[in-house]
Amino acid sequence: MNKRDEVRDFLTTRRERLTPERAGIPFSGARRRVKGLRREEVAMLAGMSTGYYARLERGNLAGVSRSMLQALSRALRLDEADHSHLCNLAGAANPVQHISGSESGGARRSKNRTGVRSGVQRILDASHAPAYVRNGRMDVVAINRLGRALFADAYGQGFNLARYVFIDPRSQDLYREWGTVARDSVSALRAEADHNPYDRGLTHLVGELSTRSDEFRIWWADDRVKRNRTATETFHHPLAGDLELTGESLQLASDPGLTIIIYTVAPSSPAERALAFLASWCAREEPATATERPTPPQRGSSQT
Numbered sequence: 001m002n003k004r005d006e007v008r009d010f011l012t013t014r015r016e017r018l019t020p021e022r023a024g025i026p027f028s029g030a031r032r033r034v035k036g037l038r039r040e041e042v043a044m045l046a047g048m049s050t051g052y053y054a055r056l057e058r059g060n061l062a063g064v065s066r067s068m069l070q071a072l073s074r075a076l077r078l079d080e081a082d083h084s085h086l087c088n089l090a091g092a093a094n095p096v097q098h099i100s101g102s103e104s105g106g107a108r109r110s111k112n113r114t115g116v117r118s119g120v121q122r123i124l125d126a127s128h129a130p131a132y133v134r135n136g137r138m139d140v141v142a143i144n145r146l147g148r149a150l151f152a153d154a155y156g157q158g159f160n161l162a163r164y165v166f167i168d169p170r171s172q173d174l175y176r177e178w179g180t181v182a183r184d185s186v187s188a189l190r191a192e193a194d195h196n197p198y199d200r201g202l203t204h205l206v207g208e209l210s211t212r213s214d215e216f217r218i219w220w221a222d223d224r225v226k227r228n229r230t231a232t233e234t235f236h237h238p239l240a241g242d243l244e245l246t247g248e249s250l251q252l253a254s255d256p257g258l259t260i261i262i263y264t265v266a267p268s269s270p271a272e273r274a275l276a277f278l279a280s281w282c283a284r285e286e287p288a289t290a291t292e293r294p295t296p297p298q299r300g301s302s303q304t
Contacts, residue, residue, distance in 0.1 A: 011076075046072045127144055233245055
């Protein structure tokens with residue numbers, strides 16, 4: 001699906017989902033032949049001509065202003081995620097304008113870096129919880145020892161979270177709620193595609209996942225957008241057992257496109273004890289470099 005088709009489908013579905021009653025349009029009693037609002041009703045609510053709105057709905061967002069996008073979002077009753085998605089679509093159509101849904105200005109384009117500053121790595125190493133840094137394509141570009149232990153079955157050169165989730169069958173053993181994690185991965189990649197539509201690496205990744213995973217292909221075609229800043233995930237680790245961890249997502253202001261993920265646990269919980277056991281096991285291993293990973297004992301082996 002190209003960007004014009006995506007814009008058309010996005011605006012059409014949002015218009016069809018909005019009822020006249022919710023939009024505040026008086027009911028005339030006449031039978032309506034369309035689902036949701038008519039184009040002229042959206043144009044009226046947004047303060048634009050019907051012809052101009054029809055042009056937008058055909059997928060042409062060239063030259064649209066930020067104030068016009070805000071008016072359109074109000075008319076369609078878009079939530080924050082949908083408004084941001086609309087702004088990102090407009091940003092892709094107007095790369096010089098850098099239209100953004102935030103008040104701070106232009107849309108940032110992820111650089112998809114493949115490394116971190118030494119200070120960021122020190123932050124990871126000082127953490128007593130599993131932590132890593134990923135770029136917009138979900139490549140893990142830095143990780144601490146406890147993070148490598150958590151993803152012991154997966155971590156290595158070129159570790160990409162989305163590729164692991166959708167292609168490596170071991171991910172369905174690691175993630176107890178694999179479907180939720182997988183859908184969130186699709187949402188994260190879709191948001192990155194909005195911000196950085198010209199990233200060839202991301203295009204290749206989406207193409208690879210679409211051809212190798214039926215689930216990814218189906219969910220990628222879904223136009224719903226969701227953003228999670230905090231997510232609780234249940235892992236089934238081959239050594240530590242079940243761990244319920246809460247992932248906190250922290251943007252690196254000095255490194256656009258990079259995000260720190262830190263997993264925390266509830267105090268005095270079984271997950272805290274399991275994580276402490278995993279940490280003690282890590283401490284007995286030889287120090288690992290950024291491209292090495294500790295090798296856990298085989299399932300069922302005895303522990304000393």
